[in-house]
Amino acid sequence: MEFKFDEFLIEWMDLSNEYKKLEITNTNYLDALENLELLQEQCTMQIKHQRYRMQQMLRTMKQQTSNKHLSTEKDKLQELEKNMLKRKAQLHEIEQGLPQKNSFYLNIILGNVNVSILNRSDKVRYKDDYEKFKLILNVIGLLLSFLNILVNYRALELAFLFLLVWYYCTLTIRESILKVNGSRIKGWWRLHHFISTASAGVLLVWPQGEPWQLFRTQFMCFNVYISLVQYMQFGYQKGVLYRLKALGERHDMDITIEGFHSWMWRGLSFLIPFLFIGYAFQAYNAWTLYKLREHSDATWQISVLSVLFFILFVGNTTTTMLVIPQKLRGRIKERYRLMSLSGALKARKQNRDDRIAKNKFESSGLDDGRKTK
Template sequence: MNIDTLRNEWEELSREYTELETCNRRYIELLEQLHSHQQKCFNEIKHQRYRMNQITASLRQFKGPFDPEEKEKVDDLQRMTLKRKAQLHEIEQSLPAKSGRYLQIILGDVNVSILNRNDKVRYKDDYEKFKLILNVIGLIMAFFNLIFNYRALELTFIFLLVWYYCTLTIRESILKVNGSRIKGWWRAHHFISTVAAGVLLVWPQGEHWQLFRLQFMYFNVYISIVQYLQFGYQKGLLYRLKALGERHNMDITIEGFHSWMWRGLSFLLPFLFIGYAFQAYNAWTLYKLAYNPPDAPWHVSVMCGLFLLLFVGNMTTALLVVPEKIRERAKERYRLLSMGKSMKLRKEMKNSASDLDISSSTNVVPEPEKKEN
């Protein structure tokens, strides 16, 4: 290869670089336009909400009684207001959202919004894989801690719990910014678990820890097995519900009972309640250890309170959801029974009507004419 050939290749590369510069300038222009359109959308959403609040406040000033025509207009305005709020919410899902206080403390003022829908779903799936893989690793390490009583192995496992729950809270906060509907207790559950894992990490090895250690490892083995079964069940159920259009694409699996999990959950409910009872048993054991043996470190009392808090939160959530779902299933069963009875009645009426038509047609058949001789 001579110098002229290299020169020609460099000139070709320079032409390609010119195209790259043009593409980059266009990209920067589009980014500036994107930012401008985003700000315009935010301002318009704010304007829409301000005007709707004015209209709603004016509607409250109307005193009844209304004539039928005015009442219909008022109801129509209220329906349109609710619809517009839902429409604005959908528009906001396509715009970058502000990070919560927790993310601002951990990550700083960084935009963590994912604007592409496919990227949002991909990030959510990566979150699910992260939970499943760490759950299996935690199960293996807890099992080894049952066999071997080594302090280094214990600290490695507890540090894994601290890192897992810290990472989980950050990932869930990012998912929340991007439209995931994880709420209330389930996020609080992971924050409490992070604090509990931190307390366990600094709990000094001693008589109190050794008395609680084996029970704690059995608890982790049991919880890991239940979570593995639950993740598999919830993932399949969420896939079916999303395919039917009944769930949001950013909904995630959780370590507990939620309303959408009711379908086919009867085989998992006893395991969940046993896990909750295990948390209460841990709290009771730690409560006794706080007084006997004497001179218990502060970690014992704190862990007792945290396990009790987890038990109360999990049981309260489950007891609020389960009766509601039982009532809904009872209503659905009665509705199906009434539908079945009405269908059976209609079928009987149809059959009786058919029999009546047949007998009537038999009676009206003309007799054959007699031949005249």
């Protein structure tokens, strides 16, 4: 086959022209990136300015509440406060599309790396990956803990305990990233995973001996039960969250948790007894470990784990117990509001019926008068 240099030269010239277009596109991209950073800074500064001005206005309004002139315009002040609350929500929504600062924990783990996800669909996709990660690891943990009940093998125990350490540590990092990107994770449930990470780490370094063998089966049964409850929770919570997000009642970045929130009453209230059994199991673990301190081969890990399990029991129980009366009060208020609304509607209907009857009576009287004439 004859080598034709001219054809290669022509092809190279075409490729060079395409490269010039690439250079122009890259220059436009870099300019757009600089403009994007500038616009982000401007938005951040304007949001701060809005919040500062509103804070100043609220402070002035509070100082002038005793003023007679302002007291006569109470309705206008209340309307202004409602508008300010609406503006705060709008600013928060705008802020979700801007880069956020990392938490102290993320700076320690990842360094000064920007983990903000600016695209809304990418945020939701990352949140969904977090949910899948929890569900898959929950199933793996269930299988491993069940195998450890059947087989007393040290390598299998260590594999399960290492999985727990890695799982909870990864959860804390992922949840911190979700928090930066607008997820409304409650403080206790984040702290719960930090404590669980510490507990798993202490379990991993607990030396094999008689105290561990006395606690081992109970701990594995506890993990089997917790994994089953969490599996039920994740399935139902995802369904409820999907419906509430479709109705616009929940944020796109809200996630499933191991505990209970007020929005979970819609189809999830039956899980409350199972949750409290799990919390009681945590208290029982703490009590068993407390008694094991008296064993002749007891190590420091036993006392630390007893305290950590007790903290988890108190925190989980208290958080869930606070939700129940809050929701019951909300239901009572809603029932009272509906009863009041029903009474008002009945009264309005009665007034309308009375007017119709009166009009009919008057019209019939006029017709009788006409007939008489």
